[in-house]
Amino acid sequence: MRSIDIPKTSQLSKTITMSFEPNKDNTEQQRTRFLSTNPTYPTIPKTESPTSFEKREWVKSTRATVNFASPQRVTATKQFLATSKNTTVDDTEKAFSPTTRPSTSFVPIVPRMWIATNKTPSKDDICKLPELYKDLNLFVTSPSEWLEKSVLDQLPFYGVPKELKVLVCTWNINQGVFSQDVVNTWTQYISEGADLVCAGVQELDMSVDALITGNKYSEKADKWESLLLTSLNKTGRDEYVDSGWYQLCGVVLFTFVKKSIKSLITKTGIGSCRTGAIGGTLANKGGVVIGFQIYDSTICFVNSHLAAHQGFLERRNKDWEEISKIRVEYLSGAETTRLNVLDHDIVVWLGDLNYRIDLDDQEVRKLVVEKDFNTLYRNDQLYTSRMKKKVFHNFVEARLNFLPTFKINQNGEYNDKRIPSWCDRILYKTERRHGVTVEKYNSFELYNSDHKPVSGVFKVCLQQINQVKKKTVIDFFNKAEEWYRNVVVPEVSAPVTYFEFKEPELMKSYSQTLSIRNIGKTRMYLEMKKSKEYEDAVQYSWVKIDMSTDHVDITEGKDEVLITATVNYNQNNSFLYQNKEACKFVFEIAVKFTKHVIPMIIKVFPKQTCVGLSLNELCLLNTPVIGMTSNVYDKSPFYVPKEVYRIVDKMKSLREDELEYLFQFEPNEKQFNDVLQAVDNDLPFRTGISASSYFAVLLLIVAGFKDSLLHDDFLSQIQVMSQNEVMVKRYLTYMMLESHKNLYVFLVKFISNLILKGVDKNRLLDVFSKVLIHTQKSDTDLITSCYNFLEKSLQIL
Template sequence: MLLPTHENVINIVQAKFSCTEIVKTLHLNASITQKEWLDENRILALVEHDSTFALFIIISEKLKPESFSDLTIERAIPIDEHFSCDTDPIPESYTHIIFSIIYKKIKLNFVIEIGFESSNFASEVIRLKEISSLNVNDFHWLDKYSSGVSQTEINLQDPAMNDQSPDLPIARQKIAQGHGISANRESFLRYQLSLKEPEYTHLQEFSIFVGTWNVNGQPPTISLKNWLSIDQEPPDVYAIGFQELDLSKEAFLMFDTPREAEWRKAIMDAIHPDTKYRSVAYVRLVGMQLEVLVNNSHYKYIRNVAIDTVGTGILGKMGNKGGVAVRLELHNTSLCFVNAHLAAGVDEVERRNQDYNDINQRANFRRHPYTIREHDQVYWLGDLNYRITEQSAVQVKKHLANEDLASVLLADQLNQQKDLSKVLQDYSEGDITFQPTYKFDLNSDVYDTSEKARAPAWTDRVLWRGKGIHQLAYRSHMDLKISDHKPVSALFKSEICVVDQNKYRKVHEELLKKMDKLENEFLPQVTVDQSEVIFDIVKFREPQYREIIIANTGQVLAEFEFIKKLDDVSYCKEWLSITPFSGCIKPGEKCDLRLTVNLEQPLENIYDILVLHLMGGKDMFITVSGECQKSCFTTSIATLSRAPVPLLHLTPDQFNHAENQQSPILYSIPRELWLLVDHLYRNGLKTRELFESTALHEEIIRIRDWLDLGSMDQIPGSIHAVAEALLLFLSYTRDPVIPYHLHDTCIAASSNYQNCKQIIMQKMSDLDRNVFLYLSMFLQELLKYSNENGTDPKTLATIFGDILLRDPIRNSRPQANRGKASFIYHFLINDQSSLIMPCK
């Protein structure tokens, strides 16, 4: 749904796009919160092209763009599997919310105003995201919009992702709208748990053995014990990497090699015999293989294991060079092992650096989307292929013969490139105290005697990055001679963050409690200034008002509404009205409610319990009560005819006797009716529009009191007021003059006067008949003066038909009105004097 005000804007925005790219919906005035971005007026637009969707961030020079030249497309984000969005509250703000767009590692936070626009936009984005996950999407059409974006992308990495407030960010708006904080619970909890990690963890040292060997395509014809089991204590973790496991074309092209199983078996045969190990992960890309094993007893503390491979060889992607990696979490510490085989060749330093960067950029472990650098500890091993330049093979060998490793290490390309921060920046490496591990003649300890006579080099290395890692040993293993490389190993004591389950449970429990507490605190809360509303004596058709004040004492928007009780048809009784009966109150603000009682029924008292409901919160009961004053207007004809004095002068006993028809009938028609009609007869026969004009409200009240209390004074009010009082009197008598059960008979008989007369004479009680005939005679009298008062029988028949034959629920059968009028009409135009009978 689009707000009407946006229709113009959408056309302007559409002009920025081609005709196959359709702007579906917009959000204006989205301001971005990250400092790296210029504070501009931005528009978010959802654009469709060939059933794929993208979100565009557009800078607008004006708050509301007037032409497409006001707009600049800043960025296009495809809505695909990498896309997600979220909303977060802004502390202390009830009007705005943060709408975050997350794409891969990028998170953009927009401040948007809460309302239809934002909720429509957000729900549309979420809907499209769901659609996109079902399809294969081609986003080539976005290429033309993506130039010059990469800079911001780098700027927006990690810091933005961690941009969370240290306090629990409670989604006030969401709760206020009845959403609850549960949706965000998980992320709050995770974040809070990570902050409190020191409270429930301690560091425990684990020994980690990292080995690397370029095996030159040889099969494992020897035992690996002198490499893998050389330490006295069995390590807790093994990470063993091979390069050039198989140099055959088949391995390269078919990705399949018998060597894999052979070497894995060789590992299992050679690992430390004092402990049982279990393989955690295994990965191979062509000749690069990496296996991680752990001591059986630690296996259950390993979670979220994932592998990845990155080929950087031929065409920049084949697997003859590159890296394979395993990531896992041991207790609460994340570990990453990378086995790399970088570009060969003495002069290929830049290629090796490039390979390193490619591996870092491209490894992402899919299911557990972390980069290598995001791990607490990274162990980087492999044949990194950095050589010795600046010294000839002869010079190197001479230094080595003199056991002068230091001089040679000065010329080590890896050390040099690291110092220049071109590779393995911020990785550490232990002192090298072993001879170069490359290149030997096979099955010997003799450095390359071939024609090339390469200078010996430390191509095989182990480096690390992260806290709490202490290297205990770094060495080569000269006994293993089948390859032109010698294996290398490093042994570490690494501090692993171990969760104390009891403490964790406690911290977790406390956080849950805190969140429950907050959730309850953030339930809407209001107070009402009175829970019992008592009205003064309630009188017929004399409205009274009471005000109650609802104050929002909670911390969120309170949406209130009066609701129906079980089996009730309405939220309050028909004599009451409440304005407003629903609404919204901001925290700290108040709302006045007006309760109006207007009585039209014969009630002794009024009583009701109103239920004031808060959306997503509690209900409050408000009791409404009051005593009612009797009035002749709502009393039955039978009772009034038995009353010796005006109604309010009756003793309760007198009233009850009259009501129960135990006292004798004193008047053939109610006294009050006679007073009204007699006044009209004497004063109003020549008044125009006698029954068709409205009197003042106070006049009616004065006439009511005059009738109910009795008075020697003249009847108060204008002649029109008396006429209206007569109509009201007949409209509200407890029962209609013609009883309900006769109505259908009357309507059926309405075409025939004789039949109508029969009903009146035979089916009605004497009192009702008297009233009916008395009224019709008065109306006939009125019609005699129609020249002066302008009445006609049809109008009168319509007015009185509606009243004398009134429906139990007012005007419930408007289609019957014609029949009622016809029925009455007969009695206005035919002489009935013969029908009058004396009262018994």
């Protein structure tokens, strides 16, 4: 008996210490009760793959727990759909299998004569060949993926599909060595005629020495190999020989093969990874890998023991991630090649994965009695983690039609201190048109450990390659690649790339739309490139850009993308209205997968108004912002801007009944513009204008100061300054600029006047706290501090 590439020395054997000696009764007495009759459950239609079933169950689980229209529901569905798009090949129609019709010649999607003559096709030529158009689009997004797909599409020409049947078994044996009858029950699916057998055990040797050294060999592993080999050869129909085993502490992976086909294995590789306690130093958890090259395909088996306990889900996911990074070492003479676990053509992952069921213990036991496997499965941690793309990416698991395998007492009942769970699992993944079909996947009623064993029979589709023919195919596509590159050069028509908004009115939205047309021969993928400052900065809050689609086809009606720019100067960004730098925005439309970009410019030419000027500018202005006036003013600078003074003076003259509905109605648009025009031109106010219209213009002017009334450099101190009246008074007396203090005191007294006339105090403080600083609605903490500052100012002024 041998372990792969691990020499057995007598010295090493002497260091092995047995920490557990199985009870003779347990070893001799057969404790088996095979669940021969499947429990009743809704069956999967034969045409439905495991992936389709998982998709249906995932949607059911989100419907059961989340409102259908909620964001969580939408996100959950998107998460699954994102997962299912790249799922592993499970259906034989996608895999290269014996049912695939062979081909005596290879026929690429692009006409071979076009490549030979280097023909430049027209757009019409391509539109007549939809498959070629799809192929060109794939080349645009990923030339490497296109090349791999193109070569694999010709497998019927240069490859021959080969099928092997694989028996996969896993069992956490809790350091036991069981009787031959028990092992025979576990491996009974050998009667299905498996060509290759992989048996993984966990917790074989958990001695202190093994935990520290991560033993790569133990006498107990030898005993298990002997038991397994005897079991496989019990029928005498086929002779099985060991093809190596590999051990890391308690995790051992045994492989056996029919003697008649052993010569098909041309390479063998191994690898291991510790993920145990003390940051992976100990080997109580981890994984081992054995890989083979059979025909021209690679297949590897991973046996792992992941982190235990209900609440350690993220630790289990991390363990999987670490083990999946193992690089399997293949020795061929003096040369060593390494292949990542997940890069093999077929990966079969087995073991005590320790994923639990996230339901209350009593609920789980009730569902177990009812054999409601669907509900249990929808709450299984491994299933939900896979659907969220956290682990086992692109892996597939056959439907679980057996009872949870953990934690079992010697009498076959579930342990009272653990929630019954499917800890023991077998999953698989395929690449490059390889296929796997599940023929059996079951657990056995063996109670020699606290886990029940699991076994599965899988039919795998491998490939035998005619290398000469394959080289012919590769040479053709290498030549075709240059032709594809010339065809997919993007061609764009964008006659106008400049948005111009002249004198947009405040508090209104304006939109303009430009078009970009695809005049090339392939789909064009676009991406809007904006600086990070655009996403975060208040200075760009006045502009919004939308793109109608991120990809543009070549067919009429689908060959155009619309770029819409919308500008809106409102109370939150009115201080930018007169800022020449802020009224210009530059962005780019990038053609993805290329270096081509289309620069776009948005330019705003604001109308002349008092909104957006600084407080000092308005105080120094003794003429109207627009035109001339017959009014005579005292020498400037003014105590407060005349525009603010006029509106406040007008509102003070209003009766209580006119102020009663100040916050009840939205300001009338025409009245709002009339008031703003009156203060800009220094004209008398029209009669019949509502209080809300005057008030809206006042708030806009105050919010629109280039420098906020409460200085920007005060914002970092405002939370401290607004804590008590003493701090507020200190700031007003010693720290505030004179011009700002004058206006602030003027407004606070105006607020007091409105309160005396019955206007709601809280509403007044709320609206003014949002215009005293340059802020956004999301700055709730800052707005709250301004509110407190205003409230204390009312008490001291």
